Each structure stands twice: as C-alpha cells, then as structure tokens.
Amino acid sequence: MADRHEWMKGMKTVMAKPLHPSVEQFKQFVKKHPKLIQEVRSGKKTWKQVYEDWYLFGEDDDIWEPYRDAGGKEKREEKGASKWLDKLAAMLGQLDAAEVQKHLASVQQALAAIQGILSEFQGASPQRPNKEEHPFSFRQD
Helix, strand or coil: CHHHHHHHHHHHHHHHCCCCHHHHHHHHHHHHCHHHHHHHHCCCCCHHHHHHHHHHHCCCCHHHHHHCCHHHHHHHHHHHHHHHHHHHHHHHHCCCHHHHHHHHHHHHHHHHHHHHHHHHHCCCCCCCCCCCCCCCCCCCC
C-alpha cells in the first residue's frame, strides 16, 4: 500500500509540470475543432497523426476546413479581413505623397497623349488642354 501511495505522489509531481508551449497550442487548436475529437475517437485518425498534420500545415491550412465549427469559419473570415486591412494600412503608411503626385502627373500626361492620338484617328484636330482647362483640375463654384 505504501508503494502505491508513493507512486501516486510521483504522478502528481509529473502531472504538475507545465506542458510544452506547442502542446498547449495544439490543445487550444483541438478545442476550436471539436470534430477532430470525434475523428480520433472513431478510430479514423490518431492523435499523433493529427498533431503531425497540425505541426506541418499550421492552424490556418484548408485541410482543417471539414473540422471547423460554424463559428470558427466566421472568425477565420473576420481574421482574414482584418489581416487584409492591416496590410492595406501598412502599405498606405509607407506611401510618399510626393511620389504619388509624380505618378499621377505621369498618368495624366499619358492620358493626354492617348486623347490626342484618338482625336487624330477620328479626324478632328488634336486638342491640347490649356493650363486653365486641365482635365483633372478642380474649380471652385
């Protein structure tokens, strides 16, 4: 009886050790994908197979789509939208206003050249905009 008592003490000590961070992440992943638990319990997969797939492919891979619950799919779509917005905001933050203005001027000149070519093909005389009649100028009423 004393041996069993000592064994139980040893088990408590072993169980008190914190799990490796990747194992904790995997546990959280499984909680988000409850259909995986059913898959393992039915014998179609083992926990080792699921862990290896999770480790190799990551949480966001499409192989997990059949195991997601409905709420998880909505959260994933929101996460994807927020990632896209974050990337857009970062890209806009890196833009240089002078550089953008220079590119817009180039596009403006190209459009004027195209208009001139089109008017020549149509038989009309090419129209050259005056400084006051700039195609993208803004006037006050």
